[in-house]
Amino acid sequence: MKPLTTTLKYVGLVVVLVCAFVPIYWLLTTxxxxxxxxxxxxxxxxxxxxxxxxxxxxxxxxxxxxKNSVIxxxxxxxxxVCVAILxxxxxxxxxxxxxxxxxxxxxxxxxxxxxxxxMPNFLTIAALGWxxxxxxxxxxxxxxxxxxxxxxxxxxxxxxxxTEAAKVDGANHLRVLWNVVLPMxxxxxxxxxxxAVVEKWNDFVWPLVSTSTDSMRTLPxxxxxxxxxxxxxxxxxxxxxxxxxxVPVLVVFFIAQRQIIAGLTAGxxxx
Amino acid sequence: MTVTDRSSAAPAxxxxxxxxxxxxxxxxRRRREYLLFLAFxxxxxxxxxxxxxxxIVFNGYLSLTSWxxxxxxxxxxxxxxxxxxxxDPDFWAVLGRTVxxxxxxVIGCLIAGLAVAMLLNQKLVGRNLVRTVSFAPHILxxxxxxxxxxxxxxxxxxxxKVVLEKVGIAGPAWMTDSSWAMWGxxxxxxxxxxxxxxxxxxxxxxxxPTDLYExxxxxxxxxxxxxxxxxxxxxxxxxxxxxxxxIVGTFQAFDVIAIMTNGGPGDATTTISWYIYxxxxxxLDAGHAGAGxxxxxxxxxxxxxxxxxxxxxxxxxx
Numbered sequence: 081m082k083p084l085t086t087t088l089k090y091v092g093l094v095v096v097l098v099c100a101f102v103p104i105y106w107l108l109t110t111x112x113x114x115x116x117x118x119x120x121x122x123x124x125x126x127x128x129x130x131x132x133x134x135x136x137x138x139x140x141x142x143x144x145x146x147k148n149s150v151i152x153x154x155x156x157x158x159x160x161v162c163v164a165i166l167x168x169x170x171x172x173x174x175x176x177x178x179x180x181x182x183x184x185x186x187x188x189x190x191x192x193x194x195x196x197x198x199m200p201n202f203l204t205i206a207a208l209g210w211x212x213x214x215x216x217x218x219x220x221x222x223x224x225x226x227x228x229x230x231x232x233x234x235x236x237x238x239x240x241x242x243t244e245a246a247k248v249d250g251a252n253h254l255r256v257l258w259n260v261v262l263p264m265x266x267x268x269x270x271x272x273x274x275x276a277v278v279e280k281w282n283d284f285v286w287p288l289v290s291t292s293t294d295s296m297r298t299l300p301x302x303x304x305x306x307x308x309x310x311x312x313x314x315x316x317x318x319x320x321x322x323x324x325x326x327v328p329v330l331v332v333f334f335i336a337q338r339q340i341i342a343g344l345t346a347g348x349x350x351x
Numbered sequence: 352m353t354v355t356d357r358s359s360a361a362p363a364x365x366x367x368x369x370x371x372x373x374x375x376x377x378x379x380r381r382r383r384e385y386l387l388f389l390a391f392x393x394x395x396x397x398x399x400x401x402x403x404x405x406x407i408v409f410n411g412y413l414s415l416t417s418w419x420x421x422x423x424x425x426x427x428x429x430x431x432x433x434x435x436x437x438x439d440p441d442f443w444a445v446l447g448r449t450v451x452x453x454x455x456x457v458i459g460c461l462i463a464g465l466a467v468a469m470l471l472n473q474k475l476v477g478r479n480l481v482r483t484v485s486f487a488p489h490i491l492x493x494x495x496x497x498x499x500x501x502x503x504x505x506x507x508x509x510x511x512k513v514v515l516e517k518v519g520i521a522g523p524a525w526m527t528d529s530s531w532a533m534w535g536x537x538x539x540x541x542x543x544x545x546x547x548x549x550x551x552x553x554x555x556x557x558x559x560p561t562d563l564y565e566x567x568x569x570x571x572x573x574x575x576x577x578x579x580x581x582x583x584x585x586x587x588x589x590x591x592x593x594x595x596x597x598i599v600g601t602f603q604a605f606d607v608i609a610i611m612t613n614g615g616p617g618d619a620t621t622t623i624s625w626y627i628y629x630x631x632x633x634x635l636d637a638g639h640a641g642a643g644x645x646x647x648x649x650x651x652x653x654x655x656x657x658x659x660x661x662x663x664x665x666x667x668x669x
Binding site: 089090092093096097099100101102103104106107110118119121163164166167169170171174175176177179182186189191192193194195196197198199200201202203204219220221222223224225228253278281282284285288289299300303304307315318319321322323325326329330333337340341344345 | 413551645
């Protein structure tokens with residue numbers, strides 16, 4: 081009985097692994113399979129061919145898409161985390177009347193779904209003249225509730241003596257934040273940065289709505305262009321394009337999986 | 352959620368130690384701290400006010416108008432858009448599809464996610480690898496992986512067709528078949544979310560009190576009774592959390608739909624988020640888009656509030 085259940089458990093483990101991994105495997109192998117071989121189904125590629133990547137690179141302005149995605153992702157994540165750090169420090173360490181009420185108002189913004197703000201925010205950036213600009217893509221997304229919440233929770237676990245000592249020594253709050261609190265919050269800061277980077281890199285609907293010219297599109301929006309030009313006929317090129325988007329995230333996930341998993345599931349345990 | 356905080360626990364002004372170098376009075380120091388607080392929260396406050404709260408107000412206003420988002424005048428029509436929407440069977444069909452899609456993904460995620468979590472909670476070789484790999488789909492681009500799934504669902508050369516043929520099933524045309532496209536989307540969403548749900552459940556399972564199980568086992572409870580009488584009830588806060596997060600996520604499903612079906616074939620996969628997008632950016636009908644967005648907002652707020660009340664009761668109950 082015992083060995084049988086153990087075997088069953090390992091069978092289950094393999095099934096889960098295969099189900100989760102096969103689409104990623106299929107993406108990677110199809111991207112290096114030549115078009116004629118794609119039509120003769122094969123589980124394992126017999127040779128590695130890069131023609132799909134050449135086709136894919138020619139079917140959309142990838143250099144521009146990449147540049148835009150990198151700018152929007154890095155700048156957006158950086159600004160968002162700075163905004164989050166400043167406000168989380170205020171909520172954790174500074175006095176203010178009715179601070180809890182203000183905090184609740186901030187948290188409430190988390191309940192506003194992205195789909196609901198789509199049209200009004202488009203009209204707002206249109207009124208600001210920000211359509212087809214980096215500001216238009218980045219700024220509406222840098223307000224931060226969840227990262228602020230996680231950082232504040234973390235800051236409140238720091239030993240009180242450390243920050244008190246820094247204040248008594250005459251250091252001002254910016255110095256305390258920079259020299260004491262941030263170094264002690266490094267794991268949480270890394271977590272919120274990585275999560276922000278992944279979210280901004282994958283973001284699709286807002287860049288789609290806030291831009292209309294090819295020169296301002298990001299990679300996920302570029303996926304639509306590629307589908308229009310290559311979709312349903314040249315699967316290899318479409319897969320190669322998807323690889324351009326997916327592989328950077330897979331690399332980041334491979335390096336920082338602990339932080340990403342902790343950051344994304346934090347709401348369950350810390351709410 | 353607890354809102355106790357550091358600074359209010361700090362000693363009152365009178366008890367503040369005299370600070371070297373700054374001869375400012377406690378009152379001036381306090382005022383300076385208030386101003387600093389405002390300065391620190393200002394960027395976030397402005398951003399959230401303009402890009403999260405204002406849109407709700409603006410949507411509310413636009414939902415009472417009939418505007419093409421271009422003309423300089425915005426004609427006020429009162430509740431006509433709502434009357435129109437709720438009198439339209441197509442809109443009810445959109446809501447119905449959204450609930451079906453959301454419900455199917457939630458149920459699938461809860462069952463499969465809990466099963467995977469209980470499996471990964473055993474001491475098995477390689478379980479960390481499986482945990483990581485099964486979480487990965489959650490963070491991969493929806494448009495990119497959506498195209499991969501389109502290829503997998505391809506009725507001529509798709510992986511799904513080949514696999515189903517191996518077990519003797521002639522698969523449907525999936526995304527081009529209006530009665531199957533929705534189930535294709537459900538599968539993609541399950542693939543994207545089961546690993547995430549499993550990790551959340553694992554955290555819950557690891558917090559289980561072992562003495563309860565031992566006591567129950569001594570009383571002669573079998574594994575099924577343990578699961579039903581202890582594991583499930585103790586996990587109910589996690590279940591609630593996962594349910595709400597998944598409902599909010601599926602109501603907002605967009606990127607996968609955009610790349611895989613465009614809401615079609617016909618209207619077969621037009622859920623509420625796609626409906627709102629279509630009204631706003633394809634039909635240029637700000638009134639219906641605003642009304643649709645507000646309906647969605649109210650539904651999600653109600654669900655979140657229900658969860659919050661449940662959690663509060665739990666905390667008191669404990």
